[in-house]
Amino acid sequence: MTMRVHIGTRNLAKVQALTEELEAQNIPAKLISIDVDSGVKAQPRCLKESYAGAINRAKSACNDDATFSVGIEDGCYHIEGKLLNISCVCLWDGSETFFASSSSFQLPHEVQKVIENEHLELSQALVKTGFTSNPDIGSLGGAIGLITQGQLIRKTYTRQALLNLFSSWKLQNDLS
Template sequence: MIPVALGSRNPNKVRGTELAFRLAGFRVNVISVEPPNDLSPEPIGLSEIINGAVKRARYAINMVQSADFGVGIEAGILRIEGFNEGIDVTIASIIDSDGEITLGMSPGFMVPKRFMNKVLQGIELNNVVSGYYGEPNLGRRYGLVGALTRRFIDRVVLNTEAVYMALIPRMPWNTELFRGS
């Protein structure tokens, strides 16, 4: 079993990480740790989302000395010029003991304008969504995507896809392609 440190205690992120590694053919033991406390509560923009994922992964691998990999998963909103809505995406970062980082991203979906307006006022998306649907802490369960799709797709799916995409360069048949030229 390969020890993998995850920079989150969110059960959706733990499950998504376990599934992605298993689907990629790795047998892992995911060890979740509290993430660093200086993360943005609602990352907006590609750089902020990626930086949050990388920070979580680095922090996790440093907290679990026995870990072969650190994983960080960060959901956030991409703003698209000319649109009032944002696109919600999940980005995963995987770092190994040599410091090599690989990234992956989930599919994205539009955030409703009424939610986006509140996020731009500084309210965390999870709080907006939980208030609207009347369900506390929706983000730790099926999330906005689950509510919008009537649970056809949930946060576990997006987390799994993001981590799996970040694993592509680490798959044995791909490592030669992703090494230096």
């Protein structure tokens, strides 16, 4: 049976990550990408806000013809004055939410300063600080691609969060 899965974004890296992870998890699905508002700041700056964005995206993308929907929200959070980036994900099946995240990584000090002082999104801060000249970096390799020099790109980073999400969801729903 093919499931109808909705994702609350049109971001290419996120859509590709979900497409690939659904296939890797042997979840037969028709994926529908829906542009929705996250309901949080363009650059979430705490875990609570990042997860709220993922929840809002998942619930906003869900409708009667969806088997389930997924929300993905990349955000930042502070540890001892350092700003880290993380990908938070939520699966909404119409009655229950499931959560997971990726690993996280520390942003360069100058990028942190621009995000905090000028209230810019990560992609904008990366351009402003000269780490990239591509304003669409968030739909491509992402900040993680720049920091790891291509060893880990945003799509793969997002898939890590989705692997965690689907593993938990399948276990809790006895879908191994």
